[in-house]
Amino acid sequence: MDKTFRNEVFGQACSWIKEAGDTIRAKIDAPRSIETKSNPNDLVTEMDQETEQFFAEKIKKAYPEHFLLGEEGFGDEIEELQGTVWVVDPIDGTMNFVHQKRNFAISIGIYHDGVGEIGLIYDVMDDALYTAKRGEGAYKNDHKLPQLSKERPLEQSILALNTSWMVPENPHVDHEGMQRLVKKLRSTRSYGSAALEFAYVAEGILDGYLTMTLMPWDYAAGAILVEEVGGTVSRADKGDLDLLKQTTVLASRANIYDEISDEYVQLKK
Numbered sequence: 001m002d003k004t005f006r007n008e009v010f011g012q013a014c015s016w017i018k019e020a021g022d023t024i025r026a027k028i029d030a031p032r033s034i035e036t037k038s039n040p041n042d043l044v045t046e047m048d049q050e051t052e053q054f055f056a057e058k059i060k061k062a063y064p065e066h067f068l069l070g071e072e073g074f075g076d077e078i079e080e081l082q083g084t085v086w087v088v089d090p091i092d093g094t095m096n097f098v099h100q101k102r103n104f105a106i107s108i109g110i111y112h113d114g115v116g117e118i119g120l121i122y123d124v125m126d127d128a129l130y131t132a133k134r135g136e137g138a139y140k141n142d143h144k145l146p147q148l149s150k151e152r153p154l155e156q157s158i159l160a161l162n163t164s165w166m167v168p169e170n171p172h173v174d175h176e177g178m179q180r181l182v183k184k185l186r187s188t189r190s191y192g193s194a195a196l197e198f199a200y201v202a203e204g205i206l207d208g209y210l211t212m213t214l215m216p217w218d219y220a221a222g223a224i225l226v227e228e229v230g231g232t233v234s235r236a237d238k239g240d241l242d243l244l245k246q247t248t249v250l251a252s253r254a255n256i257y258d259e260i261s262d263e264y265v266q267l268k269k
Contacts, residue, residue: 130199
């Protein structure tokens with residue numbers, strides 16, 4: 001993507017994500033229409049749908065040649081990552097949005113021919129916008145984020161990790177490895193929003209994030225942010241991420257990445 005055009009798209013995306021956030025904050029206490037999708041804990045609200053529709057309309061009007069890959073059905077049918085693709089999660093952390101009215105984010109990753117060009121994660125209730133452009137570093141609002149430490153060992157690290165991966169009946173990963181990992185770490189956290197967990201890794205307040213089930217809109221923006229501050233992002237088994245599929249994800253400081261994947265992660269399938 002041409003740098004001048006990328007700057008234009010970046011400016012538009014920042015303006016739209018802030019506008020969408022303003023609307024969500026204004027309606028945060030309104031009565032909710034809540035439905036479930038894949039399971040009783042996979043929630044969707046009218047606000048998720050309205051926000052994605054907002055982005056779909058803005059993108060198609062300003063950039064009719066661009067594509068939208070979204071969670072709520074307002075995007076395009078995409079089978080390959082050619083051209084410019086906006087990967088949008090209108091509310092990442094819907095359960096938090098419904099129950100807590102905080103700890104959720106709008107996430108936008110913009111890819112050109114499969115390469116991540118722009119990543120935006122907006123912590124709506126804290127009015128904190130994390131941004132990144134390929135090769136230009138990452139920012140929180142107007143503050144440039146420093147490169148991640150390459151020295152702090154795993155035993156002094158805090159990892160975002162869902163405790164469900166530590167039970168024997170989980171279908172994704174060997175639970176004993178996860179239990180050993182938790183014992184090795186200084187501590188774990190689980191925020192209920194993949195976008196925010198990526199943002200916190202990029203900010204350096206988490207040392208890594210490991211999960212077994214993410215969709216492309218959950219990680220498209222966050223992967224760009226983490227890589228721009230020197231972190232490593234891949235599948236949990238070190239394979240390349242596929243923006244068209246559900247996947248495992250490991251995002252962390254570079255110096256603990258190999259140790260986590262090689263010594264503790266044994267995928268079941």
